[in-house]
Amino acid sequence: MLRKLIRLEWLGFRRAPHWGESMAVNVIMGFFAAYMLLSALVLGFSGGIILSELFPEDNVIYKFNGFFVYYLVIDIWTRFLLQKFPSFSLTRYLTLNIKKSTLARFLLTKSTFSFFNLLPLFVIFPFFLTNVIGGLGIAKALLWLVVMLSFVLLNNFLCFWLDRTINRQPVIVFIVLAAISGLIYLEYSGLFTLSDYSAPIVTYLHESILFVLPLLILTGLCFLLFKNLMHNAYIDAGITTKDAEISEGVEFKFLDKYGEVGKWMRIESKLIWRNKKSRNYLFMSFIFLVYPFAFGMGWVSNSYALIVFGLLMVGAFMLNYGQLLFSWNSSHFDFIVTQNLSLNNYLRAKYLLIAGSNLFFFILSLPYIFLEPKIVLVNFVMMLFNAGTVAYVYLWFTMNNSKKMSLAKGNVFSQEGISAAHYVIMIPIVAMPFIVFVPFSWYGYELLGLIVLALIGILGIVFHQSIINRAIEVFKYKKYFLHNNFTK
Amino acid sequence: MIRLENITKTYGEKVALDVQGLSINAGEVVGLVGNNGAGKTTMFSIILDLIRPNSGTAYSGGEPIVGSEHWKPYTGSYISENFLLEFLTPDEYYKFISELHQFSAGDLSAFLDQFDDLFNNEIRGVRKYIRDLSKGNQKKTGIVAALIGDPKVVILDEPFANLDPTTQIRLKTTIKNLKSSDKTILISSHDLSHVTEVSDRIILLENGIVIKDLIKTEETLKELEAYFEVI
Numbered sequence: 038m039l040r041k042l043i044r045l046e047w048l049g050f051r052r053a054p055h056w057g058e059s060m061a062v063n064v065i066m067g068f069f070a071a072y073m074l075l076s077a078l079v080l081g082f083s084g085g086i087i088l089s090e091l092f093p094e095d096n097v098i099y100k101f102n103g104f105f106v107y108y109l110v111i112d113i114w115t116r117f118l119l120q121k122f123p124s125f126s127l128t129r130y131l132t133l134n135i136k137k138s139t140l141a142r143f144l145l146t147k148s149t150f151s152f153f154n155l156l157p158l159f160v161i162f163p164f165f166l167t168n169v170i171g172g173l174g175i176a177k178a179l180l181w182l183v184v185m186l187s188f189v190l191l192n193n194f195l196c197f198w199l200d201r202t203i204n205r206q207p208v209i210v211f212i213v214l215a216a217i218s219g220l221i222y223l224e225y226s227g228l229f230t231l232s233d234y235s236a237p238i239v240t241y242l243h244e245s246i247l248f249v250l251p252l253l254i255l256t257g258l259c260f261l262l263f264k265n266l267m268h269n270a271y272i273d274a275g276i277t278t279k280d281a282e283i284s285e286g287v288e289f290k291f292l293d294k295y296g297e298v299g300k301w302m303r304i305e306s307k308l309i310w311r312n313k314k315s316r317n318y319l320f321m322s323f324i325f326l327v328y329p330f331a332f333g334m335g336w337v338s339n340s341y342a343l344i345v346f347g348l349l350m351v352g353a354f355m356l357n358y359g360q361l362l363f364s365w366n367s368s369h370f371d372f373i374v375t376q377n378l379s380l381n382n383y384l385r386a387k388y389l390l391i392a393g394s395n396l397f398f399f400i401l402s403l404p405y406i407f408l409e410p411k412i413v414l415v416n417f418v419m420m421l422f423n424a425g426t427v428a429y430v431y432l433w434f435t436m437n438n439s440k441k442m443s444l445a446k447g448n449v450f451s452q453e454g455i456s457a458a459h460y461v462i463m464i465p466i467v468a469m470p471f472i473v474f475v476p477f478s479w480y481g482y483e484l485l486g487l488i489v490l491a492l493i494g495i496l497g498i499v500f501h502q503s504i505i506n507r508a509i510e511v512f513k514y515k516k517y518f519l520h521n522n523f524t525k
Numbered sequence: 526m527i528r529l530e531n532i533t534k535t536y537g538e539k540v541a542l543d544v545q546g547l548s549i550n551a552g553e554v555v556g557l558v559g560n561n562g563a564g565k566t567t568m569f570s571i572i573l574d575l576i577r578p579n580s581g582t583a584y585s586g587g588e589p590i591v592g593s594e595h596w597k598p599y600t601g602s603y604i605s606e607n608f609l610l611e612f613l614t615p616d617e618y619y620k621f622i623s624e625l626h627q628f629s630a631g632d633l634s635a636f637l638d639q640f641d642d643l644f645n646n647e648i649r650g651v652r653k654y655i656r657d658l659s660k661g662n663q664k665k666t667g668i669v670a671a672l673i674g675d676p677k678v679v680i681l682d683e684p685f686a687n688l689d690p691t692t693q694i695r696l697k698t699t700i701k702n703l704k705s706s707d708k709t710i711l712i713s714s715h716d717l718s719h720v721t722e723v724s725d726r727i728i729l730l731e732n733g734i735v736i737k738d739l740i741k742t743e744e745t746l747k748e749l750e751a752y753f754e755v756i
């Protein structure tokens with residue numbers, strides 16, 4: 038049965054309408070993946086030598102155990118942002134002669150086939166072969182391996198579980214976020230060094246009977262997930278009559294003052310707030326506000342890093358939401374093009390929404406002024422640049438993106454996650470400000486470079502109506518193509 | 526009001542629509558019948574500028590439709606669920622559409638009151654998103670939305686399908702009441718008796734071609750039934 042399901046999943050993937058279009062992205066991602074696996078392999082084989090050179094007095098395995106925890110923390114961060122957990126539209130399988138437990142087990146098994154579980158193996162196994170077997174003897178070394186692999190799988194299922202629950206409780210996103218940010222802060226401020234504690238704990242785990250502890254937690258977590266999947270295997274699992282009442286608190290009434298444009302912005306804001314996928318995109322954007330900390334504190338003094346993070350920080354929502362700018366309306370596209378809503382107002386509302394999100398996130402990033410005023414300066418420049426250039430890139434190119442999306446799928450089995458491909462597409466966008474900035478910074482005129490970036494942005498904002506007028510002309514022809522694909 | 530001149534629409538080899546000349550006058554209620562794939566929805570989509578014909582021109586109010594927005598203020602339509610904003614409650618949805626037509630809240634309320642029979646207390650004031658309504662109630666929501674703003678042209682694709690018998694009968698009354706005002710109404714349907722009952726004129730499509738164009742008489746329903754029996 039599992040094999041049949043896997044085959045169906047593969048057919049679904051292979052026959053997806055956009056399979057061909059995403060080939061280029063797949064190739065780039067394959068390249069990145071190969072690079073990272075190779076780096077991991079090198080790290081795994083040379084890990085023992087590096088550690089014994091850095092800490093000649095300490096035991097190599099002991100140190101490795103300590104540092105492995107940092108990997109696990111960064112791993113949770115990255116999985117949180119990138120890992121796509123398995124899901125499939127269950128409705129069509131529910132009435133077939135397949136046990137629900139089989140479906141749930143299938144999803145659990147499938148989640149382990151992930152790059153994020155493969156990558157650590159490329160560090161753990163070489164280190165196991167080169168250092169642990171020799172250091173501990175084969176029997177104890179195997180226990181070490183069990184503990185390490187349990188930790189990797191624990192991360193996998195923990196994130197899977199969070200993935201299923203954050204949709205209902207955004208609070209959890211912020212708790213995870215705050216916990217990890219707090220940990221990083223303590224580490225850098227020197228108040229608390231995680232590896233001092235983790236090294237003895239992990240070492241104790243694999244040297245005693247307690248090696249079963251991670252295994253037990255892992256089993257418990259799997260059971261929890263299994264229950265969750267079984268419990269939600271009903272087509273009405275996502276539907277509650279309370280939905281409307283809950284969301285009515287968030288009305289975006291202030292937008293009504295700005296005429297028809299504001300009215301559509303209000304409708305689209307409701308769309309974002311009331312649909313799981315778009316709301317996840319919004320919460321993801323908040324994570325970008327603090328994501329730079331995952332890379333330590335070095336970025337604060339590096340202009341290039343400031344620009345990248347500035348662009349991502351203030352533009353997070355635009356970069357995420359904007360990629361599917363018209364797809365968000367795929368299920369009601371006909372409404373938009375036949376109702377008494379002019380294309381001018383529709384496209385202007387779209388532009389103002391993504392451009393305006395930059396201002397919103399810029400304001401949220403203001404507290405960085407206490408850390409380093411330059412961050413706020415660069416963020417301000419990037420806000421102007423994003424609103425005056427990047428926003429148009431999205432407005433223009435997403436007219437060719439006819440990926441149909443189902444907003445209404447409330448069923449937890451059909452969550453469409455955010456995959457790494459989603460972020461790969463951002464690379465050319467991130468390159469844009471550098472084309473302008475790098476020549477200035479090479480000759481030492483960094484401030485001038487920033488001013489030029491800001492001016493380009495201001496020009497784009499000032500001439501927004503004429504740029505949108507051009508976009509309308511393009512949209513008039515693209516709308517047939519979009520209608521055709523959205524109604525397929 | 527609506528005119529199709531030498532319209533052809535093909536998908537590869539297959540002809541979806543081939544209409545040499547078709548005029549629909551203001552005030553007419555036109556029923557469009559034909560089997561699946563006859564070109565009914567294609568014709569509506571061309572009139573709503575959702576599909577661009579391969580050749581020919583469609584006119585609304587005397588002006589070409591392609592690439593123009595002049596028809597939007599006076600055209601109300603409901604073809605499929607793609608015409609609903611599924612993440613709004615029906616009340617929010619109606620309010621938004623009425624704002625697009627510069628209706629006041631009072632006007633809207635008075636307008637919607639006349640459909641209370643049709644709504645059967647399952648649409649207005651319901652604290653549910655449109656996406657959580659049943660298929661039939663979604664359809665009712667959309668059909669009434671198409672009538673907001675006193676449109677001169679109303680286009681409804683398969684309005685009777687998916688509705689319960691009581692609602693079908695009430696919907697027929699609603700359409701007949703509309704007829705008295707000066708509106709052009711286009712309805713497609715697989716239900717020959719319903720569509721013949723409400724229409725002044727019946728157009729029969731087959732493989733994209735107009736086979737019959739009849740002014741409704743006592744005999745029309747029998748004629749249509751006879752046609753579809755032998756085909």
